[in-house]
Amino acid sequence: MATDADVVILGGGCAGLSLALRLAEQPGLCRRVIVLESRQAYQHDRSWCFWRLGPHRFESLVARSWSRVAVRSATQAVQVNCAGTPYQLLESGAFYQQAEETIQASDTVRLQMGVTVLAVPQPMSGGWRITTSVGELTAAQIIDTRPPRLPQRGDALLWQSFLGQEVICDSPVFDSSRVELMHFANDLPDAIAFTYVLPLTNHRALIETTLFDPSPYAPADLALRQQRAVQRLCGAASSRVVRTEAGILPMGLLSSGNTDPQLEHAGGYCRVGLMSGAARPASGYAFQRIQRWADRCSTAVRSGYDPIKHSPDPLLTRFMDRLFLDVLRSHPARGAELFINLFDRVAMPRIARFLSDRASLADRIAVAASLPTGLFLAQLLRLVQRARLRERLT
Numbered sequence: 001m002a003t004d005a006d007v008v009i010l011g012g013g014c015a016g017l018s019l020a021l022r023l024a025e026q027p028g029l030c031r032r033v034i035v036l037e038s039r040q041a042y043q044h045d046r047s048w049c050f051w052r053l054g055p056h057r058f059e060s061l062v063a064r065s066w067s068r069v070a071v072r073s074a075t076q077a078v079q080v081n082c083a084g085t086p087y088q089l090l091e092s093g094a095f096y097q098q099a100e101e102t103i104q105a106s107d108t109v110r111l112q113m114g115v116t117v118l119a120v121p122q123p124m125s126g127g128w129r130i131t132t133s134v135g136e137l138t139a140a141q142i143i144d145t146r147p148p149r150l151p152q153r154g155d156a157l158l159w160q161s162f163l164g165q166e167v168i169c170d171s172p173v174f175d176s177s178r179v180e181l182m183h184f185a186n187d188l189p190d191a192i193a194f195t196y197v198l199p200l201t202n203h204r205a206l207i208e209t210t211l212f213d214p215s216p217y218a219p220a221d222l223a224l225r226q227q228r229a230v231q232r233l234c235g236a237a238s239s240r241v242v243r244t245e246a247g248i249l250p251m252g253l254l255s256s257g258n259t260d261p262q263l264e265h266a267g268g269y270c271r272v273g274l275m276s277g278a279a280r281p282a283s284g285y286a287f288q289r290i291q292r293w294a295d296r297c298s299t300a301v302r303s304g305y306d307p308i309k310h311s312p313d314p315l316l317t318r319f320m321d322r323l324f325l326d327v328l329r330s331h332p333a334r335g336a337e338l339f340i341n342l343f344d345r346v347a348m349p350r351i352a353r354f355l356s357d358r359a360s361l362a363d364r365i366a367v368a369a370s371l372p373t374g375l376f377l378a379q380l381l382r383l384v385q386r387a388r389l390r391e392r393l394t
């Protein structure tokens, strides 16, 4: 049966637009693509940071690039030169604008704003039927980037909840040459809490209050801590908030939360994005992983193959991330020490490669060697015992 589109992308955020812009540039066999996005218009709603390991397609959009990062607690501090792998900031507003312009100039991709997908897509002969707020649509293939459900305790080993504010001060209170990656508070018994500061100029910074905790937290829960962080950092300077952003990122997803797993087994449908395998467990970061997925998925669909999901991480990465997150979850009070040791003892290029899925075996060994062996071995033993018990019970 003829369909309205070859590919319909549900959700035009980072993953949806990253794929759409590649198909707009080079459609191949995929000549009718529709992106359905529920927002009426895009705003600069998030700041994507990553370590630059080499040339990338968004060089011209990079708003800031830093050569120094710091990690600290009340008792320890480490500052690292990362000039070889600079920490870069890409503002989502610039990304959305470039994607919109590329799509507008293409004959093959259409972006429909203000359209909400209302129900689970239904398989039909030769494709899929999609129900939206403006009517029905059929497609040969669907790439679904919508989050399956709201973050819930139990769906991830830890949730990274954060509230950030872009603040302008009337005096130069920020050191614009250095990112404060993590300034740990250590005042919560069961969570890891820290402030993240991206200095945009000496007067302007994005200040973020972040929690790693088994439960997700809404921005309102973090508002008081955030207010105190802004006061501490701005000191006597008068300040105003010009933009706010917030998020809840999964660290070690345990359940996809997919309401209809059968969909995954039907041909021509796949679920991707932050809550469907894009986020790196150890960091919650997803931007670079989404770009790599978009490269592979666009190649597949433009060549006439089914869309593809995020690749699972290599076994060793999964093992290391799982153990690291388990230790953080069981010993949140030691979180600051673990991160400070990592940045103090491991060469920066190794850390950047490790966090960007580009680690060699030597990088992994260096990362593992920086961590307290006894603590990790005890946690590993507990994991093995738990797995054995589960085996016996089932």
Ligand SMILES: Cc1cc2nc3c(=O)[nH]c(=O)nc-3n(C[C@H](O)[C@H](O)[C@H](O)COP(=O)(O)OP(=O)(O)OC[C@H]3O[C@@H](n4cnc5c(N)ncnc54)[C@H](O)[C@@H]3O)c2cc1C
Residues within 6 Å of the ligand: 010, 011, 012, 013, 014, 015, 016, 036, 037, 038, 039, 045, 046, 047, 048, 049, 050, 115, 116, 117, 118, 145, 146, 147, 245, 246, 247, 248, 249, 272, 273, 274, 275, 278, 284, 285, 286, 287, 288, 290
């Ligand atoms: C504030 C913030 C800062 C972040 N910072 C970083 C960072 O520094 N580095 C990093 O690597 N990662 C970062 N991340 C994590 C990750 O890169 C982003 O969350 C990224 O946007 C995930 O892309 P996505 O396409 O999965 O989700 P989104 O970009 O959220 O896209 C999903 C889209 O689906 C749309 N949608 C949802 N439901 C429907 C529906 N029913 N119908 C139609 N459309 C729908 C939404 O409107 C949205 O546009 C950050 C996340 C946030 C929230």
